[in-house]
Amino acid sequence: MKLIALNDFHGNLLPPRDPTLLPDRPGQPDIPVPLGGASYISTAVAQLKAANPRNVVVAAGDLISASPLQSSLFHDEPAIAVMNGIGLEFSAVGNHEFDRGRGALLRMQRGGCAEDGTLGQDTCVNGPFPGAAFRYMAANVVDETGTPLLPAVGIKTFIVDGRMPLSIGFIGLTLEGTPELVNRTGIAGLRFLDEAETINREAAALTKQGVRAIVVLIHEGGEPPVGADLDDESCPGFAGAITGIVAKLDPAIDLVISGHTHRVYRCRLPTADPARTILVTGAGSAGRYLTDIDLQLAADTGDVLSAAARNVPIVNDSAANVRPDRYPPLAPEPKVAAIVAEFDRRSRERSLQPVGRIASALSRQQDTAGEMPLGYVIADAQLAAAAKQADRRADFALMNPGGVRAELAPLDAAGTVTYGQVYTVQPFGGALMTMTLSGTQIDALLEQQWRADGRYAILLPSQGFEYAWRASAPLGARIDPASIRLRGKPLSPTGRYRVNVNAFLANGGDGFRVLLEGTERVEFGIDRDVLIDYLSAQPVKPPKLGRIRRLD
Known part of the structure; x- marks a missing residue:
């Protein structure tokens, strides 16, 4: 099975202005390479999907808000539109999903018109908004009745060569400290529960349903030290809140896809069992990277036999390419490129x-x-x-x-x-x-x-x-x-x-x-x-x- 993951997109429809330093030849200084852009992400997703028809596209939160003008000016509906176009299926909520309050988040999922006329136009600024075609998940966010604000889990099932179905369960959640990161008036009445306790509870429920492959999508992360070798999965010196969460996780958890810290990593982090580690990934921010994850599942039980990941830079053609032999640029995917072009056009006069x-x-x-x-x-x-x-x-x-x-x-x-x-x-x-x-x-x-x-x-x-x-x-x-x-x-x-x-x-x-x-x-x-x-x-x-x- 192939999982294609991103996090902290923050409505970056267009490539970020600043290039990213990537390694050149051994012994040579890093070189600036232009990364990101929704239409280029879409192309990369399509290429990765083509490598394995049994795939899922997932995210670890902060898809919206703290966004550039092309998305934020239109209530971040463009960010949802491009995620729909890319083929996202499941996403955890992040703290920034709550920036405009719980009602706005639910509108992102369900669709409908914005409640304000900030553009001086009809409140349906883009015509009828259908909402997210993917499932937002918020296992550790409960309302006044103790009910999760959004679904806690998602399951995708595959039929392999006509044999028994194989299922992957996804648990999505944000960091417990979200109330300290957003305006509290917008989340009044909501409670944000302990991450590890929530994950273990939901993992037990999935296991009872017969799901043996369980993946966590969590908007919390860590930070490798400056200058760390990103190819070393032992990740010496890796720190951050995600380490304490992983250390408490049930052995049923097979993989953790994380976010929030905007760092790029793939680490095998220790758990409560000293003989066991869990693969934890992070794909940076602003759509500069995707994480390409391969899971091997046992055909008879559905258990995860192995997990491997690599972080793939989304090299675009927005600037003169440096070292195309090493970092060949992607072509923009036409359907998502059309969405980006439309909102860029509509925002350009005001933006400039x-x-x-x-x-x-x-x-x-x-x-x-x-x-x-x-x-x-x-x-x-x-x-x-x-x-x-x-x-x-x-x-x-x-x-x-x-x-x-x-x-x-x-x-x-x-x-x-x-x-x-x-x-x-x-x-x-x-x-x-x-x-x-x-x-x-x-x-x-x-x-x-x-x-x-x-x-x-x-x-x-x-x-x-x-x-x-x-x-x-x-x-x-x-x-x-x-x-x-x-x-x-x-x-x-x-x-x-x-x-x-x-x-x-x-x-x-x-x-x-x-x-x-x-x-x-x-x-x-x-x-x-x-x-x-x-x-x-x-x-x-x-x-x-x-x-x-x-x-x-």
Whole structure:
């Protein structure tokens, strides 16, 4: 049996702008190769299917949202349309499937019109929307009655040479921590259950039905160390939440297809049984790779005898190809290419509209201290917008790094940036909020940048606010309170400060629960519109660094 897997597509109908570094000849530096694009994915899927007629196309979540304009402008219906065209059959939900709330997710599955008229048109912006032809699965997401919001499992059965049917069961789920990654108002009433417990429960139910080959599609993942040999399936140094989940899985689980971390890997990870490992795969993000998985099943029992995987780069012809002998480009598949072309055409006029200027490129990469030039500019823009309204003025603004989705680079010598570029940087269109916190609460908020599971999110402050931290200090004591300064002066523990954040953070997103305690909350503006206003006022220069200092 052949499984063809992807994850974290994020509505990237067109190839991502930046090429991917891939290995060249031994001893030679890596070379940039253009990867991705929905029509090229479709071609690659068709080629892999042709190699084995007994196949399934699956995904591990985040197919939609945090998307470029060509998809997001149309409520991510284009992303679903291309997945239908590619032939996707089963997908786990990811945290981004919940960005617009449970109702919007159910509409993605079932079809129907969007509830808003954001384009100033009929709410059926693309005509009748049929929904996903594939099955979204959410085994660990239950509603107020304890019922899964979407199906927990899917089964595909094959008849091989007229013999007994062979079935593969798929369990789909998202990470338990999804509520910390989305706006909580959209998931009110939903519960997100423990991943390993859910998988084992559903595996037992599948086994009772006679399914002996069980595959997990989970929107949670891990990270190989920088410079790791991706051909070494032992994956030394591999880390991340998926390792702890796999270690608890029932022996009935044969394969784990993962996502969320946007990394490329295929690893044999240890389980509770020291003599047993499970193959765990991840296919990066934005459609740059597919994972080609071959399962050998016993003809008499349906048990998995072996599992092998390789990650296949989706080489496109969007730029001059480098080393076509090593990385031959795929041709676009016509039917999916037509879908992409239609939505690209419909979004192009708005996408190419100039909205501002920047003096030079603004990076979204964080350095070892956590500083990010583009994140600082966004925070500065939000503070400036708040200052224009007396009842919404803030002392400082904070931006979450995960909300900055792309870098911002000028298109010409004049420094022009377009609406489409800004949209790609901030695709969520979230509201902004100003609230009051005490100095003590701000200190506690900054400590919440690091969590017990090893994850972290370094908040990006506006100009005039600074702080310092120590990596070697214990959790809860990494910030030097004396280093927290506003316009050069230390915060008073009992002082009252007006803080501006986006709605995602204001509702406790990324685990910043202190923000739920904020008082005198006043909402205003949309993050993307505020950034456009800031860029249109004057050519924006890269901000001076030094707002965040790492002390060790």
